[in-house]
Amino acid sequence: MRYLILGCGPAGISAAKAVRGKDKKGEIVVITEEQGPPYLRPLLTELIMGRADVAGIADPQAQNLADRGIEVRRGKRAGKIDSAGNRVLFTDGAEEAYDVLLVATGGKPEIPPLLEKEHPSIFPFDSLDDTLRIADRVPRSGTVAVYGPGFLAIVASSALRKRGNDVVWFQPDLPRSGYPISGELEANILDSVRNTGVRIRDGQDIVAIREAGGGIEIESTEKGERVRCLAVVVATERIPAIGFLSGSGVKTGTGVVVDDYFRTSVPNIYAAGDCAELFDGGTRISRINFGWRSAIKQGRIAGENMAGAGKRYVREESDYFWALFGPALLDRIR
Numbered sequence: 116m117r118y119l120i121l122g123c124g125p126a127g128i129s130a131a132k133a134v135r136g137k138d139k140k141g142e143i144v145v146i147t148e149e150q151g152p153p154y155l156r157p158l159l160t161e162l163i164m165g166r167a168d169v170a171g172i173a174d175p176q177a178q179n180l181a182d183r184g185i186e187v188r189r190g191k192r193a194g195k196i197d198s199a200g201n202r203v204l205f206t207d208g209a210e211e212a213y214d215v216l217l218v219a220t221g222g223k224p225e226i227p228p229l230l231e232k233e234h235p236s237i238f239p240f241d242s243l244d245d246t247l248r249i250a251d252r253v254p255r256s257g258t259v260a261v262y263g264p265g266f267l268a269i270v271a272s273s274a275l276r277k278r279g280n281d282v283v284w285f286q287p288d289l290p291r292s293g294y295p296i297s298g299e300l301e302a303n304i305l306d307s308v309r310n311t312g313v314r315i316r317d318g319q320d321i322v323a324i325r326e327a328g329g330g331i332e333i334e335s336t337e338k339g340e341r342v343r344c345l346a347v348v349v350a351t352e353r354i355p356a357i358g359f360l361s362g363s364g365v366k367t368g369t370g371v372v373v374d375d376y377f378r379t380s381v382p383n384i385y386a387a388g389d390c391a392e393l394f395d396g397g398t399r400i401s402r403i404n405f406g407w408r409s410a411i412k413q414g415r416i417a418g419e420n421m422a423g424a425g426k427r428y429v430r431e432e433s434d435y436f437w438a439l440f441g442p443a444l445l446d447r448i449r
């Protein structure tokens with residue numbers, strides 16, 4: 116049996132280990148587009164603040180995978196799935212066969228066209244490479260703008276503020292999904308962010324950016340407002356990274372549509388973690404359970420089922436974002 120797992124985040128790693136727990140002999144290969152060893156994405160802000168280095172945020176879950184007979188291949192991006200031929204085609208021209216496939220490719224930030232361009236003062240914030248770029252190139256003092264609707268913009272603003280920057284946070288809108296912060300909690304969080312000195316531009320979008328003396332001038336939807344800054348950190352919502360499934364026959368909505376066993380519409384293909392859209396037969400609502408622990412739990416069950424367990428996912432409200440990895444959000448801000 117050959118198990119192929121796309122993505123080496125928490126969902127992919129926990130799935131690989133769970134497969135091994137059930138199938139001692141099968142071949143397990145995890146493939147990811149990232150070049151470096153797996154890391155704890157929730158601790159990326161520690162790098163921005165200079166409180167940890169890359170080794171300090173290594174993912175302990177990924178230790179000893181080779182000893183368990185789990186092969187990890189890096190730097191390879193899946194480009195297409197040939198589900199009739201049980202093959203994954205990679206963008207470098209290589210292909211890999213599978214008997215059972217797991218899609219655990221997580222999410223990628225949705226960046227508005229205005230901020231999408233390659234520009235020395237625009238910094239996406241999602242991966243380790245992005246974060247190293249921010250840590251290296253964004254000066255530790257002076258004004259930095261943060262752009263994004265939700266959780267990632269909150270943690271980015273707080274981290275930049277703590278390292279010494281003046282921060283202006285453009286919060287254009289509510290996130291489209293995965294934002295259970297509301298009511299009193301949201302008010303408390305925003306107050307805490309504000310109290311640290313972050314200037315929140317609630318409901319304001321960026322409509323134009325211009326070069327301005329080694330930095331950027333931002334024009335926002337607030338009439339007459341111009342903000343000059345050294346850099347713009349783009350911390351937007353993560354949207355499932357599943358474009359390569361187009362034409363594969365795997366049913367997708369916002370994410371890969373899965374049932375309570377993490378099975379997709381193609382029998383030998385599963386999906387778990389931030390890329391999976393779980394359909395709840397009870398409420399008839401589909402949703403994506405963003406979050407580190409949720410990804411581990413989903414990956415584990417998916418992995419067991421790939422090896423024949425037939426285990427059903429039991430929903431718990433805490434799986435949905437609240438079971439965050441790391442310190443509570445309010446503690447991170449203060």
Ligand SMILES: Cc1cc2nc3c(=O)[nH]c(=O)nc-3n(C[C@H](O)[C@H](O)[C@H](O)COP(=O)(O)OP(=O)(O)OC[C@H]3O[C@@H](n4cnc5c(N)ncnc54)[C@H](O)[C@@H]3O)c2cc1C
Pocket residue numbers: 121122123124125126127146147148149156157158159191192193194219220221222240241242267270356359387388389390405406407408410438439440441
């Ligand atoms: C900056 C930041 C801070 C966060 N902080 C927290 C937090 O404090 N608490 C919390 O619970 N959650 C946090 N999250 C969310 C959390 O990291 C995710 O929920 C979790 O990583 C999802 O795990 P995953 O395995 O589904 O996907 P991911 O961790 O996204 O891993 C997917 C992997 O697949 C790879 N991949 C994508 N496309 C392809 C392809 N085509 N071919 C091959 N490989 C591919 C990706 O490069 C990535 O390595 C944070 C996220 C970010 C970006």
